Amino acid sequence: MSRPDLFKGIVSVAGGIMLPIDQTLLPLKEKAILIYHGSNDDVIEISKSIQDYNKLKNIGTKNMELKIVKNANHFLSSQTFKDEYLYEWLEKNI
Incomplete structure (x- = not known):
């Protein structure tokens, strides 16, 4: 992440962090993060978002939420x- 100053927050929808959390991603801990993932996602396992959420928590990210959407798939x-709630979150954090 070369320009963390360009954004205030992140909304991830059925995604995941594909890089190791190292010095490059440490600026994320200062950002607001909202993660959405479908409970029935068969493209990217929901465990990936849970794992990413826990990794970000472990580096000290404080303003972060994981929202699991019941019966939703990858799309x-x-x-x-x-x-x-997405729009309320955006107004509050961005």
């Missing part, structure tokens, strides 16, 4: 964008 973006 949950339409559900995510209908979730009022």
Whole structure:
């Protein structure tokens, strides 16, 4: 991450951190992070988001949430964008 100053937060939808959490990703601990993942995702296992959440917690990330969407698969973006909480979170954090 070469320019962490360019954003205030991250919303991840059915994704995951593909890099090791090292010095490059340490600036993430100062950002607001909201992670959405579908409980029935068969492309990226939900355990990946849980693992990433725990890794970020372990480096000291404080403003972070993991939201598991029941019965949603990998293609949950339409559900995510209908979730009022997403917009409340964006207003509060961005």
